[in-house]
Amino acid sequence: MRTLDGIRVLEVGQYIAAPYCAMMLADLGAEVIKVERPAGGDPRRHYDPLRESESGAMSGGFLSYNRNKKSVTLDLSDPADRSCYRALAATADVIVENLRPGAVERMGLGYDVLKADNGRLIYCAISGYGRLSTHSGPYAERPAFDTAIQAIGGMMAITGEPQGPPLPTVTGFADIFTAVLATVGVLAALQGRERSGVGAFVDQSMYDSVASLLERELMLWDFTREPRRRGVDRYSPLGALRAKDGHVALILPTYEMWRWLCVAIDRPDLLEDPRLQTTVQRAENFASTIRPEAERWTSTRTRREIVEHFAAQGLPAGECQTIDEVYACTHLDARRMFLDIDDPHAGRRRMIRTPILTDVYEEPRADSAPQLGADNHLLDDLPRARAG
Structure with missing residues (x-):
């Protein structure tokens, strides 16, 4: 048994933030159905390093964020497939989505529409600068990517040598940290739903997430009004x-x-x-x-x-x-922090797991990421569903 057994999650995501959030939920036991475009799917499916076999291919970048999921293909620009997606959303507990601001609303598939079909739905929208209309700032319509958020969030201003240019931290940092907070938001909303019986809209902004991580830097500025040099902490050797x-x-x-x-x-x-x-x-x-x-x-x-x-x-x-050395660390091995995954195309791979351990529930499955559309049979009984 796992903590989220019986929870169905739809992921309408690409690249890192939404896929990683959904993967954390999958590792905790949720059934995660990744909804992808029929033509190509998530762009990270085609990122190097890529391993190919006669029957298909697997990208290391895709496997890292999409373990333990199912994949269905729907063209949300097509009215028939939109109808199918809406019916699928009515069966879901959670939707995790990180399309460009306004994309789902223009297709008639925004939270207000899906909530009318499913009042218990928890809808997690991950974006660069926030999606709630009641908390909308001047950057709300901007597209976002990890490095841009590390920059505007202040992270790059404190990274690197004092006399050098601003530098990003680990690639994907803003995405991953945002995804972790989005997972916390989803879990909190699921707990709240147990008491209220109604769903919620979780608005997770990448900019908010990175800015919150700089709480110490912001506190120091508030107290001292002294800019901190990159790479140097004046208040802790x-x-x-x-x-x-x-x-x-x-x-x-x-x-x-x-x-x-x-x-x-x-x-x-x-x-x-x-x-x-x-x-x-x-x-x-x-x-x-x-x-x-x-x-x-x-x-x-x-x-x-x-x-x-x-x-x-x-x-x-x-x-x-x-x-x-981290890859071969005996302490991480003792913590069982790596999963050995057998993929039919990439072979046996050792992947770091999501770091949530409990004493009662089962550990994450070690299933690989799905091939595009591998689970289209799940759409068979839905209105105007396609078999794939």
């Missing part, structure tokens, strides 16, 4: 220290942690250094003073030795792992 086999990273937001570091590297005399008496001083002098002094000790030891020694002193630190 932090950074990476060189080890024999790479780097370890740590942050020293309190005097106690600073004292623990000094003890750990056998340099209690640094506690008396007049340049390092306050947190702000330590932050400003991390690169020029703390790092070189600490590296006299860390550079002769491995990452593991450093992190375990720091932990014994009560000081949190982490190895700067490379992607191949």
Whole structure:
């Protein structure tokens, strides 16, 4: 048994945000039916890396966001298929959608129409800048993509070297974080429906999501009116220290942690250094003073030795792992954080799962992503449905 067994979700999504949200719901047990265009489907089906066989193909980028789903094809520009989609929506508990603003409304398939057919429907609209008419800002009609949102959301302003240009963080970051919050919104609406008996419209904006993640930066601006330089935190000394086999990273937001570091590297005399008496001083002098002094000790030891020694002193630190090291991490294996997926076209693949673990419910299925239209039989009994 899984937490969302018996919940039907329709996903009218493409690229990352809506597909990842729907995949999280699928991993929690929901039946997720992905509604795609007959001609090509979700554009990510054709992204590299692509693995092909005689019978079909699978994109790594598509598999990452579409595990454990079903796929049906409908041309929503066609009146017959719109009728079919509307009938399918009447059977759904949740719809997750991230088409351009106004697209579903122009087709006569907006929330107000579908809610009239299904008063218990939870409709999650993911967009760049928000969809609720009661909360509409000047950017509401803009199209959005991950990098554009990282930029306008302020994330790029605090990423990168102080003298360099703004840099994006992990590709897809704004999409994934928005999808996680959208999943929380859907789950909250499902819980609310248990009490009220009615559905809800979940309006998840990518811009809102990224701006909310910068709560500390916004608080600092509100309190100080001082712009923070990219790559430098004036209020918490932090950074990476060189080890024999790479780097370890740590942050020293309190005097106690600073004292623990000094003890750990056998340099209690640094506690008396007049340049390092306050947190702000330590932050400003991390690169020029703390790092070189600490590296006299860390550079002769491995990452593991450093992190375990720091932990014994009560000081949190982490190895700067490379992607191949994360992929092969024994701790993540022990947490069962990877799924081994057998795909008929891409072969056996190891994919990171959604990180929700419980002690009672089953873990996510390890089903691959569906081929386009593989489940069109689900449309057979719906008005003017096509068999595929």
